[in-house]
Amino acid sequence: MNDSAGLQEWSSSMLTGERVRFRELREPDLAHLAEWWNDPAQAILQQDRVTVRPQETAAAMFRTWSKNESPSGFGYSIVNPAEKLIGHISVWGISVPERIATMAIIISPEFQDQGLGRESLQLGLRIVFDEMGAHKAELQTWSYNSRAIHLYRSLGFREEGRRRAAVFHRGEFHDQVLLGMLEEEYRAAG
Numbered sequence: 001m002n003d004s005a006g007l008q009e010w011s012s013s014m015l016t017g018e019r020v021r022f023r024e025l026r027e028p029d030l031a032h033l034a035e036w037w038n039d040p041a042q043a044i045l046q047q048d049r050v051t052v053r054p055q056e057t058a059a060a061m062f063r064t065w066s067k068n069e070s071p072s073g074f075g076y077s078i079v080n081p082a083e084k085l086i087g088h089i090s091v092w093g094i095s096v097p098e099r100i101a102t103m104a105i106i107i108s109p110e111f112q113d114q115g116l117g118r119e120s121l122q123l124g125l126r127i128v129f130d131e132m133g134a135h136k137a138e139l140q141t142w143s144y145n146s147r148a149i150h151l152y153r154s155l156g157f158r159e160e161g162r163r164r165a166a167v168f169h170r171g172e173f174h175d176q177v178l179l180g181m182l183e184e185e186y187r188a189a190g
């Protein structure tokens with residue numbers, strides 16, 4: 001196979017999985033993303049405090065994450081084959097010499113527990129390691145988010161540490177769990 005043809009074939013599928021596809025952020029996405037970000041049941045999984053922000057403030061945050069103007073990260077809307085918005089993924093912070101990609105993902109409550117977050121993270125990891133040349137991918141979650149911890153570990157992320165008592169909810173402190181995956185761990189699992 002011709003080198004350019006092989007690269008073209010690879011790049012044409014780089015943003016597409018079996019049930020999800022990454023695409024640019026579009027203006028109609030913002031209302032949904034802001035709604036999910038401001039939903040207290042979702043905010044407690046994403047943020048260090050549950051607060052409702054003006055829709056435009058949340059929209060501006062997603063716009064910033066999705067500019068894709070820097071080689072150090074990306075932000076994409078996640079859609080299903082019917083082009084329905086199911087979430088958003090962001091990666092930032094890749095810089096020389098460390099080449100560490102920090103990842104974050106939000107999935108619509110309607111599409112949770114269907115394996116779409118898993119597929120989206122797998123697709124994101126493929127971009128992080130195969131296209132962006134990261135040496136490591138990392139993410140964080142709260143110790144009470146057992147569903148996320150289970151998913152991240154099942155993908156090959158390892159717990160690297162905890163920030164003890166890093167967040168306060170419902171009258172008690174909870175840890176922040178830091179997880180990471182090295183490129184060689186990604187390749188060995190692939």
